[in-house]
Amino acid sequence: MAKKSIDKLMVFALGGVGEIGKNMYVVQYANDIVVVDAGLKFPEEDMLGVDIVIPDISYLIENRDKVRGILLTHGHEDHIGGLSYVLRQLNVPVYGTKLTLGLVEGKLKEAGLLGETKRILINSESEVQLGVIKATFFRTNHSIPDSVGMAFETPEGVVVHTGDFKFDQTPVNDQYADIHRMAELGKKGVLLLLSDSTNAERPGYTGSEKIVGAELVEVFRKAKQRVVVATFASNVHRIQQVIDAAEITRRKVTVVGRSMVNVVGIASELGYLRVPDGILIEPEEINKMAADRVVILSTGSQGEPMSALTRMARNTHRKVDILPGDTVVISATPIPGNEKYVGRIVDELFKLGANVIYGPGSVSGVHVSGHGSQEELKLMLNLMRPRFFMPIHGEYRMLRQHGKLAESVGIEPQDIFITDNGDIVEIQNGVARKGGKVQAGNILIDGLGIGDVGNIVLRDRKLLSQDGILIVVVTLGKQERSILSGPDIISRGFVYVRESEGLLDESSRIVTSTLNRLMSENVNEWASLKTHVKEALGRYLYEQTRRRPMILPIIMEV
Amino acid sequence: MAKKSIDKLMVFALGGVGEIGKNMYVVQYANDIVVVDAGLKFPEEDMLGVDIVIPDISYLIENRDKVRGILLTHGHEDHIGGLSYVLRQLNVPVYGTKLTLGLVEGKLKEAGLLGETKRILINSESEVQLGVIKATFFRTNHSIPDSVGMAFETPEGVVVHTGDFKFDQTPVNDQYADIHRMAELGKKGVLLLLSDSTNAERPGYTGSEKIVGAELVEVFRKAKQRVVVATFASNVHRIQQVIDAAEITRRKVTVVGRSMVNVVGIASELGYLRVPDGILIEPEEINKMAADRVVILSTGSQGEPMSALTRMARNTHRKVDILPGDTVVISATPIPGNEKYVGRIVDELFKLGANVIYGPGSVSGVHVSGHGSQEELKLMLNLMRPRFFMPIHGEYRMLRQHGKLAESVGIEPQDIFITDNGDIVEIQNGVARKGGKVQAGNILIDGLGIGDVGNIVLRDRKLLSQDGILIVVVTLGKQERSILSGPDIISRGFVYVRESEGLLDESSRIVTSTLNRLMSENVNEWASLKTHVKEALGRYLYEQTRRRPMILPIIMEV
Numbered sequence A, B: 001m002a003k004k005s006i007d008k009l010m011v012f013a014l015g016g017v018g019e020i021g022k023n024m025y026v027v028q029y030a031n032d033i034v035v036v037d038a039g040l041k042f043p044e045e046d047m048l049g050v051d052i053v054i055p056d057i058s059y060l061i062e063n064r065d066k067v068r069g070i071l072l073t074h075g076h077e078d079h080i081g082g083l084s085y086v087l088r089q090l091n092v093p094v095y096g097t098k099l100t101l102g103l104v105e106g107k108l109k110e111a112g113l114l115g116e117t118k119r120i121l122i123n124s125e126s127e128v129q130l131g132v133i134k135a136t137f138f139r140t141n142h143s144i145p146d147s148v149g150m151a152f153e154t155p156e157g158v159v160v161h162t163g164d165f166k167f168d169q170t171p172v173n174d175q176y177a178d179i180h181r182m183a184e185l186g187k188k189g190v191l192l193l194l195s196d197s198t199n200a201e202r203p204g205y206t207g208s209e210k211i212v213g214a215e216l217v218e219v220f221r222k223a224k225q226r227v228v229v230a231t232f233a234s235n236v237h238r239i240q241q242v243i244d245a246a247e248i249t250r251r252k253v254t255v256v257g258r259s260m261v262n263v264v265g266i267a268s269e270l271g272y273l274r275v276p277d278g279i280l281i282e283p284e285e286i287n288k289m290a291a292d293r294v295v296i297l298s299t300g301s302q303g304e305p306m307s308a309l310t311r312m313a314r315n316t317h318r319k320v321d322i323l324p325g326d327t328v329v330i331s332a333t334p335i336p337g338n339e340k341y342v343g344r345i346v347d348e349l350f351k352l353g354a355n356v357i358y359g360p361g362s363v364s365g366v367h368v369s370g371h372g373s374q375e376e377l378k379l380m381l382n383l384m385r386p387r388f389f390m391p392i393h394g395e396y397r398m399l400r401q402h403g404k405l406a407e408s409v410g411i412e413p414q415d416i417f418i419t420d421n422g423d424i425v426e427i428q429n430g431v432a433r434k435g436g437k438v439q440a441g442n443i444l445i446d447g448l449g450i451g452d453v454g455n456i457v458l459r460d461r462k463l464l465s466q467d468g469i470l471i472v473v474v475t476l477g478k479q480e481r482s483i484l485s486g487p488d489i490i491s492r493g494f495v496y497v498r499e500s501e502g503l504l505d506e507s508s509r510i511v512t513s514t515l516n517r518l519m520s521e522n523v524n525e526w527a528s529l530k531t532h533v534k535e536a537l538g539r540y541l542y543e544q545t546r547r548r549p550m551i552l553p554i555i556m557e558v
Helices: A058-062 A083-089 A098-110 A179-188 A209-222 A236-248 A258-269 A283-288 A308-313 A339-351 A374-384 A396-408 A455-467 A501-520 A526-545 B058-062 B083-089 B098-110 B179-188 B209-222 B236-248 B258-269 B283-288 B308-313 B339-351 B374-384 B396-408 B455-467 B501-520 B526-545
Strands: A009-015 A024-029 A032-036 A052-055 A067-071 A094-096 A119-121 A127-130 A133-139 A148-154 A157-161 A192-196 A227-230 A252-256 A294-298 A327-330 A355-357 A388-392 A423-428 A431-437 A442-446 A469-476 A483-492 A550-557 B009-015 B024-029 B032-036 B052-055 B067-071 B094-096 B119-121 B127-130 B133-139 B148-154 B157-161 B192-196 B227-230 B252-256 B294-298 B327-330 B355-357 B388-392 B423-428 B431-437 B442-446 B469-476 B483-492 B550-557
Touching: A009 A052, A009 A157, A009 A192, A024 A148, A024 A157, A032 A133, A067 A127, A083 A098, A094 A098, A098 A119, A098 A258, A133 A179, A157 A179, A179 A374, A192 A374, A209 A227, A209 A236, A209 A327, A227 A308, A236 A252, A236 A258, A236 A294, A252 A258, A252 A283, A258 A294, A283 A294, A294 A308, A308 A339, A327 A339, A339 A355, A339 B396, A374 A396, A388 A396, A388 A423, A396 B339, A455 A550, A455 B455, A469 A501, A469 A526, A469 B469, A469 B550, A483 A501, A483 B550, A501 A526, A526 A550, A550 B469, A550 B483, B009 B052, B009 B157, B009 B192, B024 B148, B024 B157, B032 B133, B067 B127, B083 B098, B094 B098, B098 B119, B098 B258, B133 B179, B157 B179, B179 B374, B192 B374, B209 B227, B209 B236, B209 B327, B227 B308, B236 B252, B236 B258, B236 B294, B252 B258, B252 B283, B258 B294, B283 B294, B294 B308, B308 B339, B327 B339, B339 B355, B374 B396, B388 B396, B388 B423, B455 B550, B469 B501, B469 B526, B483 B501, B501 B526, B526 B550
Parallel strands: A032 A067, A067 A094, A094 A119, A157 A192, A192 A388, A227 A294, A227 A327, A252 A294, A327 A355, A469 A550, B032 B067, B067 B094, B094 B119, B157 B192, B192 B388, B227 B294, B227 B327, B252 B294, B327 B355, B469 B550
Antiparallel strands: A009 A024, A009 A423, A024 A032, A052 A442, A127 A133, A133 A148, A148 A157, A423 A431, A469 A483, B009 B024, B009 B423, B024 B032, B052 B442, B127 B133, B133 B148, B148 B157, B423 B431, B469 B483
16 A cells, blocks of 8 residues: 555445345446345235335446446345346346356246346456456355355455355355465455345354255155255255265155245255265155155245145145155255244144254254354454455344454454445545445335335335225205215225114215215305214214224315 | 942043133033033134134033033133123122132122122131032142142042142242142042143243243342343232332332233232332332332233333333333243244334343243143142043143053053043043033134134134225116116225226226126026126236235116
8 A cells, every 4th residue: 555546445335234125235436346146025914915025226326337247146035036127227247157157047047037147157256357356256155056255356455255154164065165365364354344234143063064065865764755855945955965864775856845946846956965976856756656655855944835845735736745754954044034934834743743954054964054153253354354344244233243253353453344224335545434425225126116115105005004994975956055966985905884874874974974064054165075074974984983094085076 | 449330530621621721511410510621712813803712602601400510620711811701691609719819809890790699718727518529628839829729529439620830949938739638539449630741842841930930030130220021910910010010129110011010010019029128119200210120010921012112112101111220121921922922022122222122031030930841740640640631731642642641650551542622521420431421612703792703703804904995886877777886996905095096097997887887687686686796896906916915896776
């Protein structure tokens, strides 16, 4: 940093802070912008009717001529699920490893964007020049193969983004992390480290994926009938271990659930899944086989209502029945918010007579996390020895815990930047500070509409969901100044109409008398008539029911 | 069992199986019915707009002349919260210990039932004759004082109901469990044991409440400013330990949150809370005191939106601000489903600069469960040595796990009865079997209506909450056969109207042309007109938006 620079380095999140999923980080130096990931998240419970949530990319659109590309760390939905929506507004090159691009291509095809999107394959040896920024990559361990961290060489110094990671010393398929490359980066000097905070609240080390494999062999061996294993479709390592365990215990595997079939296809085609000849069978074939020769690999580990496992549990799966004595392994931990759904599926399976193996990995042995725990996060910090630190990926409290871990390995509190989405960390001439804020937030997608469901629509949906709606329609005569037709009262979601005739009749009387009184007093403005009807009716209904339905008076005039 | 009996013992749940809360168990011998507990549960996420859920007591109402009383095990909402609703339909005596009745009386007063309800105080020495059934009681450890288990002597044999329990060898306030009485019951012979399954999935022992007290003293001592402790208002032991820790560390305590103020009042009045003179101060006084002399005892440990802690975290509490450097202790574990709410509050508190102590008790040290873990459940089974076993209180999977624990201590699988609400366990002449089923289920309470919100109303609320509603009103002339007014289109919760004029204009055109076409074809029945309008409009809107709002065509005729 001998000569003073007039340009500066800016790093910020457009998604990834304070909410699960929807990851997107931005590294900018002067006129060059590099985007890391383009994830989605699933709607919170108050985002009624919303399908998915993506990051607000207004900043990128305003600076579209500067955006050099989107670099993907790995192929999970919360890192690639928003890509089609982003590309529709911003056609820039996409960089990813083989499996990641394989998964992306399916999405782009669905969105009709495959032809027009430039896709560039990278691996851990690649160097990519993006304006003045040079990106290199290092392999990490995570619950999907081919995940990478990234180092961005900028005129101001090196920024490292870990992606999602853990340190697995005995990885499946010998996919070792590039620990030497990480050490080398640290030795050469890292200006700013962005590191995954997902498990920053969890003490100790995360177990190796191999532990699960050994446990699966045990379970398959002991089971006297069929075994169903439900896990994330994207967890190719886990799928590999299910296949391996089946091979060891001489069982055949059938794959059910759309996304599971899809991933098994892509991953084996691209060489990420070793599938012994003849081990995969069609679901139709399982009924012809001895029950103790069958494994069913399934989606639904989160209790998703439409998933294969849920349908099996409810006895509505077309091809697979659960029989008393079958074993079901839930090889996953519920994502926060899904605990109840998973619990219900476990209940249903028990009621069918299945032996269900579930619960935290530490108890059940059939799951480990894909994210590093506190000791691993400290290892990453010590490998990188960054000048400045910015915890990423996680709720605010996790970023805070990660910040404390950084302090514990000797990083000064003032060099740790805990930011919200949009908050800029600015570095110029070796000095880092919180800069301004760019626009960032949630864009809600409901059906085809991008961002057209906002606060008013959500507020109305919320109101409607609580006490329903009562619609009052009346036709007034222009000349006659009297009610020509109605009031008709229609309710939905308010009371059970067949048992509430008295209530609705009285409501009708109240509307009639209110309108007649107002018209006799020469009050004729519709707005005023409606307000009075709403008030009178709202008061009556609340007295009678302690509910406050939305009341919608509609006046027609002929 | 020398002479054959023509009568039989029947035991079943009306609530308490397969859902959290809403506990109600029934023991019947011939013409005598005893009811244990009358709890409520809070609505599931698909019970839109519902306030609380109580058990269906149709069976009790049909057999009202046989019901000898409702016996309460302890004063938690999921055991007493449905009492007023039940008593309104079934005026029977209520039996409970001092604190339990103290908490019940507040509820009865609110419901205007205090005068007409016979309340009978019991303690662990009481014997109550209820027809041919004699009830006795034994003290248990739980997260509220004065909790008891019950033994029912019937002509067929003894039925024991544990209530909620743990074994705390170092209880607060020396409230030791009646372990000798339990041993005695077991020695004399228990025919059927009903035992709490809440923690049947948890290995080992649950920690003693005293552990939390020691940790609180540590936290209070280290904190350089104010300490806020949020816990369940009903956890009088915990409240006692907060007061004790404050006394030890020379802090004053102020109590915030309506239910916390209420319970502290009742519990200290009844002698369940030892409050040293002068230690309680008003919230208004805290600002005059040194920050390191203050403890704030608060509601909101579940992240409840209106609670005192939530208001503090959002800076909207009228009397208490959280300042940077304050310590907040969340002395509770989130009830399943509440994890996200609690997480958000923790995030908010961190953002205000507070030091937040939270997380599972095993990590944070500031909480232990009130329910026994697997080793304690086995201890209870071994103390009671029942002939038959019926796990109670918990989700189906927990009952199953409890059943496995019973097998592990030597109870035969065929002597273990895992039942759903309403399933009768019948015992006659020493032989137990699953009998028939009585009506049981959820009664939803929304406002003043008991049970009038059913499937149709909930389905409509669900539909409305997803994509909103579109109302089409049109006035037709009786003679003219033409549209006299409208179509007017009003939408709520569907699209943002200001940005969707084109869509709504086109909708209006579609309605007009559909109606004109039909009328020119002499289709005049309203039902048919409405169906066609709905279909045409639904198709158009789905094409344009991929949403399916509820469409409500209203035809007025003049």
